[in-house]
Amino acid sequence: MKTSTKALLLWLSFAFLSAGLxxxxxxxxxxxxxxxxAPMKPVWAWFGYDEPNYTYMKDGQKLLTEISKLSPVPVFVRAHNLLTSGDGTPALKWGSTNAYTEDANGNPVYNWKIVDQIFDTYVKRGMKPLAQIGFMPEALSTHPQPYQHKWKPGTRYEEILTGWAYPPKDYQRWSNLVYEWVKHSIDRYGKAEVESWYWEVWNEADGAYWKGTQQEFFKLYDYAAYGLKRALPTARIGGANVTGGGFRYLDAFIKHCLLDTNYATGKVGSPLDAVLFHAKGSPKVVNGTVVMSIKTQLKNIESNYKVISKYPQLKNIPVIIGESDPEGCAACGMSTNPENAYRNGTMYSSYTAASFARLYELTDQYKINLLGAVTWSFEFENQPWFAGFRDLATNGVDKPVLNVFRMFGQMKGNxxxxxxxxxxxxxxxxxxxxxxxxxxxxxxxxxxxxxxxxxxxxxxxxxxxxxxxxxxxxxxxxxxxxxxxxxxxxxxxxxxxxxxxxxxxxxxxxxxxxxxxxxxxxxxxxxxxxxxxxxxxxxxxxxxxxxxxxxxxxxx
The missing domain is CATH 2.60.40.1500 (Glycosyl hydrolase domain; family 39)
Incomplete structure (x- = not known):
């Protein structure tokens, strides 16, 4: 082939390629x-995290102030470990409040000091707790030892599963704990304020977080709901905050609440003021490149929407996606989990924009009364800068993803x-x-x-x-x-x-x-x-x- 012909073909190839691009x-x-x-419901104005003691620490307070300011409505906040035993010292995937202990004679002792610090921080900023009733206090656990775990990124996830994950040795004491907590909250914040919150029991009982049977979880829920409603009949409670793939467990839970005998009251049915589940994506590293999966997260949502839609009794019931994220472990940094390298830069922010838009569309399609989708992302106090945790800020400096929520905060009306x-x-x-x-x-x-x-x-x-x-x-x-x-x-x-x-x-x-x-x-x-x-x-x-x-x- 002549040089001029080669050059012409090369030019044509480049031209076609350029035109395509x-x-x-x-x-x-x-x-x-x-x-x-449809109305622009601020379903994005919900956030959560594992480590509740970060709430009242320096950078935690700073970030909560920023989150509250960017939203045109009160932001709901969900945290794990609100009833976990300990001295309040935080660690990754750990927190404690020591709300419940027992004296030398085995009598209950309630201490709300740390719980109050957490909820005071929210209420002061006009925020609302999505109050998680969990986890099991050491003195109530059927398998108390070992209790506090020593997990860190890179170790087996199962190491977090210690005494806090087990059923109570006494369900009536568990119910009384909830009753005393709600009664104390009313005394501290007023009935109207507590009526504006949502309460829920445990976390992902269908997965690793619950070391009991399905029926034992239903019993846990019934006794918690009974204690809550005894203290405040107008309080709102729901469940089951199953894992993204836990739609069959959610189905069984809904049937229990609608049709089964209540373990606490002996009557048919259990209070269900909201339905909750989780939805997670699944990033992977493919040929050295992080590849996300919005599909996986949205399929989680669709599967659980289908379950809820089966029940005419649940028409228009409030639905909350208790955790809604690109993947499952906020405290797993990119050094141990390279698939999480998306978190520091703009990929997390663009994923958030694209996924929430599809969440609205999917919700319209299934005619679901979605109240909120909890972004399980907060901050990790005193950690290395940009360590690749799933957080909204690092050492008090906001990451790009938080700015998507600032954008959402300006989107109002319809x-x-x-x-x-x-x-x-x-x-x-x-x-x-x-x-x-x-x-x-x-x-x-x-x-x-x-x-x-x-x-x-x-x-x-x-x-x-x-x-x-x-x-x-x-x-x-x-x-x-x-x-x-x-x-x-x-x-x-x-x-x-x-x-x-x-x-x-x-x-x-x-x-x-x-x-x-x-x-x-x-x-x-x-x-x-x-x-x-x-x-x-x-x-x-x-x-x-x-x-x-x-x-x-x-x-x-």
């Missing part, structure tokens, strides 16, 4: 603000129709996740009386860099076409403390000046100055890098 990058989004879909020719259909994701060559270029939009918002993301399950997507956004149906447009962005350069930290040389002992810069970098960044925009005469053009998230805020 360009076609992938061009995306069109159309938002119709006059077409309501969800409205948003169409993107680059957005994966829900069915495709449920079948095969987001694994094609193209990224998921999606949008979620809302409209309130005097404002509107459009969230746009460029997500893919594979943690790879890629070409930027060119996005054209058309805004239709605004009663006032001329608006003030403000753009916020999360990407490599904006709202990203992790990239700033790396530019500093990844210091593990940053000085005060560096910390101030990191704190500023961790905030949601406004890109460009607010400007007047006439939606009747133009489109908005954006460039989004892979794993970026943008919020267009419109005010008039």
């Amino acid at each position: 360009f076609a992938q990058r061009k995306r069109n989004i159309e938002v119709n603000f006059d077409r309501n879909v 969800r409205v129709e948003a169409k993107s020719d680059g957005m994966y259909p829900l069915k495709t994701i449920l079948d095969s996740s987001i694994r094609k060559a193209t990224t998921d270029l999606g949008a979620l939009a809302t409209k309130d009386q005097r404002s509107a918002a459009v969230m746009i993301w460029n997500y893919h399950d594979e943690d790879k860099t890629g070409t930027k997507a060119l996005v054209r956004v058309k805004l239709n149906g605004l009663a006032t076409p001329t608006v003030t447009l403000t753009r916020y962005q999360i990407d490599q350069e904006n709202s990203n403390s992790y990239e700033m930290w790396k530019k500093m040389g990844s210091p593990q002992q940053p000085d005060a000046k560096q910390i101030a810069v990191l704190e500023q970098s961790g905030q949601l960044k406004r890109v460009d100055k607010p400007r007047k925009f006439n939606s009747a005469n133009g489109e908005i053009e954006l460039e989004l890098s892979r794993q970026a998230v943008v919020l267009l805020k419109l005010d008039w």
Whole structure:
């Protein structure tokens, strides 16, 4: 073949490749603000964590203040270990309050000091407990020793399963413990405040966290609910917070609450004011690259929605996804679990945007009264900087993912129709996740009386860099076409403390000046100055890098 022919073929190949890449990058989004879909319920305003003693520590208080400020509604908080025995010293996947002990004669002794510190921190900020009734106090456990575990990342997960995971030796004392806790809460916070909380029993009883039988868990629930309702008949309680794949266990639990004889009262049925379950994704490392699985998390949700939908008695019952995350172990850092390397940068933030949008869509499809989806992500006090835990902040510095929730906090009113020719259909994701060559270029939009918002993301399950997507956004149906447009962005350069930290040389002992810069970098960044925009005469053009998230805020 002649050199000129080779050159021509090479040029043509490059031209076709470039055209293909360009076609992938061009995306069109159309938002119709006059077409309501459903109310924009702030189901994202729920958070949780294993280590309750971090709540009132320095960085814990700071982060809770920031979370409370970003939400237009009271944030609900769920924590493990609220009844676990110990002196309150925190550790990974551990916490304690010493709420219940027994004296030398075997009489119950109640001590609410640490529990009060935790709940005081919430209530002071206008937050609400999703109060978990667990775990088993040492003095009540049928298998008390060993009690406090010594687990650390890299060791077997089963090592956390000590005396706190066992049934009580006396169910009536267990019921009385709940009664005394609720009665104390009313005395401290007032009846109206406690009525606004939700209570739930244990965590993942279908999995590793419960060392009893299914029937023993149902008995545990019945006695806890009896104690709670005895103290406050209007208190709200639910269960069973099963694992993501525990839909059969959830089904059995619902049947028990509706049809079985109550272990505590001897009557038919047990109180059920809310249904709770978990949903988790499943990242893996494939050929050295982290590959997420939104599919796995959404399939967990769908399986449990199907169970709830089977029961006409549960029509419109409040549903809470007690943990809703990309995977299962918040305290497993990326040094021991390389599949968790997504957590520090923008992949966690774009995954969060894309997954919550599909959660809304799936909830609409099954007509579920979803109250909240608990993001099991908080902070780990006094740990190495950016250690790869699933947290919202590191050493008091916010990570990119927290800025997605700041964006959600500006989305109010009703969800409205948003169409993107680059957005994966829900069915495709449920079948095969987001694994094609193209990224998921999606949008979620809302409209309130005097404002509107459009969230746009460029997500893919594979943690790879890629070409930027060119996005054209058309805004239709605004009663006032001329608006003030403000753009916020999360990407490599904006709202990203992790990239700033790396530019500093990844210091593990940053000085005060560096910390101030990191704190500023961790905030949601406004890109460009607010400007007047006439939606009747133009489109908005954006460039989004892979794993970026943008919020267009419109005010008039």
